[in-house]
Amino acid sequence: MSDGSDVELPENVALAWGLRERPSRGPKRGLSLEQVVAAGIQVAQSEGLGAVSMSRVAGELGAATMSLYRYVPTKHDLLDLMVDTAYGPPPPPRAPDEGWRPALTRWAEGNLTALRRQPWMRHVPISGPPINPNQVRWLEYGLTALAGTGLRGTERVSTIMLVSGYARSWATTTADLMEAAVRSGQTPDQVGLHYWQHLARLTADGPYPAIHELIAEGDDEDDYADAEWRFGLGRVLDGVEVMIQTRTAGGR
Amino acid sequence: MSDGSDVELPENVALAWGLRERPSRGPKRGLSLEQVVAAGIQVAQSEGLGAVSMSRVAGELGAATMSLYRYVPTKHDLLDLMVDTAYGPPPPPRAPDEGWRPALTRWAEGNLTALRRQPWMRHVPISGPPINPNQVRWLEYGLTALAGTGLRGTERVSTIMLVSGYARSWATTTADLMEAAVRSGQTPDQVGLHYWQHLARLTADGPYPAIHELIAEGDDEDDYADAEWRFGLGRVLDGVEVMIQTRTAGGR
DNA sequence: CTTATCTGCGTAGACCATACGCAGAAGCTA
DNA sequence: TAGCTTCTGCGTATGGTCTACGCAGATAAG
Numbered sequence A, B: 001m002s003d004g005s006d007v008e009l010p011e012n013v014a015l016a017w018g019l020r021e022r023p024s025r026g027p028k029r030g031l032s033l034e035q036v037v038a039a040g041i042q043v044a045q046s047e048g049l050g051a052v053s054m055s056r057v058a059g060e061l062g063a064a065t066m067s068l069y070r071y072v073p074t075k076h077d078l079l080d081l082m083v084d085t086a087y088g089p090p091p092p093p094r095a096p097d098e099g100w101r102p103a104l105t106r107w108a109e110g111n112l113t114a115l116r117r118q119p120w121m122r123h124v125p126i127s128g129p130p131i132n133p134n135q136v137r138w139l140e141y142g143l144t145a146l147a148g149t150g151l152r153g154t155e156r157v158s159t160i161m162l163v164s165g166y167a168r169s170w171a172t173t174t175a176d177l178m179e180a181a182v183r184s185g186q187t188p189d190q191v192g193l194h195y196w197q198h199l200a201r202l203t204a205d206g207p208y209p210a211i212h213e214l215i216a217e218g219d220d221e222d223d224y225a226d227a228e229w230r231f232g233l234g235r236v237l238d239g240v241e242v243m244i245q246t247r248t249a250g251g252r
Numbered sequence C: 001c002t003t004a005t006c007t008g009c010g011t012a013g014a015c016c017a018t019a020c021g022c023a024g025a026a027g028c029t030a
Numbered sequence D: 001t002a003g004c005t006t007c008t009g010c011g012t013a014t015g016g017t018c019t020a021c022g023c024a025g026a027t028a029a030g
Helices: A011-018 A033-047 A052-059 A065-070 A075-087 A099-118 A119-123 A135-144 A153-184 A187-203 A209-217 A222-251 B009-017 B033-047 B054-058 B065-070 B075-088 B100-117 B118-123 B133-145 B153-184 B188-203 B207-218 B224-250
Strands: none
Touching: A011 A075, A011 B207, A011 B224, A033 A052, A052 B153, A052 B224, A065 B188, A075 A119, A099 A119, A099 A153, A099 A209, A099 B118, A119 A153, A135 A153, A135 B188, A135 B207, A153 B033, A153 B153, A153 B207, A153 B224, A187 A209, A187 B133, A209 B133, A209 B153, A222 B133, A222 B224, B009 B188, B033 B054, B054 B065, B075 B118, B075 B133, B100 B133, B100 B153, B100 B224, B118 B153, B118 B207, B133 B153, B153 B188, B153 B224, B188 B207
């Protein structure tokens, strides 16, 4: 019956997958987990993650603070749930006749889009490997993009982590810049300009030749941001391609 | 005298670069910024970032909570300063006769080592582009590794960001796993095993062929962690190499 | 010696997460 | 139908958090 390898699911995971059947004894619940999560997302979206407190979220629902703890074990679990549903489902998976590269590109851009639409998500620390429903769906589609490439299992996983890590860090940096701009009432361009000015001044008297060369070279692109994203992603995928080609060619 | 393009440095940056001369009027200071930062690091290192509160750090120094605000404008600025000094200086820069790839590899591994030595750093959210002294030094050496490769300025910056982002996200995931293990009194291997077991159970009845294939393939490496790190880094650098070679060969 | 300025720091305000326990609602069992 | 069990929302309380404000005393300039 039980083979001993069974370890019961952590509470938060069971919750995320909807595996907690409501008991039939007591009074009916006035709220639902989905409502609580949605209210949390709404607060985060409109006022930032910092505004997400148990009492603020409860207020949004017309409930008392402590009521939320009937739906969620801990605030951090609520945040995890919020991230999972705010991320939403992944973009369409690789089509039968599609190459791995366009599929993985779409997957990466989906990551970026999700993070851009809900920028507060970048401030929720990653609590572990992907285990919640949407996270798992994203993982599935990411792996699907790499099926049949000859990459080993761990390599496929590493590649997915590599790409999503890139999307996250890129989204983070640009969103930080954007928010700094809004805070100071400037355009992002101005903020970027000030950054380089400050950097130039601070490094002026020190041994920073590479930075000076960089500054001297100047930098006035139009579609700067998007080009930079594409560049990084292109490098990552080129690297993956190199490996795939050696696998496909060399056989072994 | 002033050409109008001058924008004064933000307070926290000036502080980080030691550009705030102490005024000569009042009584002598009982502490120094360095001491405050060091105390913060010590608390973070021994009890985790969560234990770093103004009162805890002040206690470490035998001072009152509010005294710290004579040295640091805000708690978040303290955290930024802590990260900058805990990161420490970068590893040796690219030697004259050294290729870009070993130099950048060393740089990436330096990132990883720093993050591993002080794992609490991963929980301090990145507050903007690198502007504090050690951050700038790391940037300098990273760019140095790419000097003379034919890469444009923005491309060099993107590459650096790509590599450091990879190091950060990889360090984060492994440290999370490690801490989860410690918390539950298991070995990291056991935690990893449980993860795959849970994932298998949760996806058992759903449309997750790629995940099932991954699980079926099994995964029992010895030096698993390190191999995975090297794989991702290798992919990134291969991608960079592709671009450098087209630049070097094709001219324009 | 006066005066300006800076120091450490006590107090207080406005939050926060969450442990505990209670009154009442809902269903199960007899 | 009665009683028991279990579950509900949520009030209260504990023990934190950051930091604004302002005061008493120290220091040095004029």
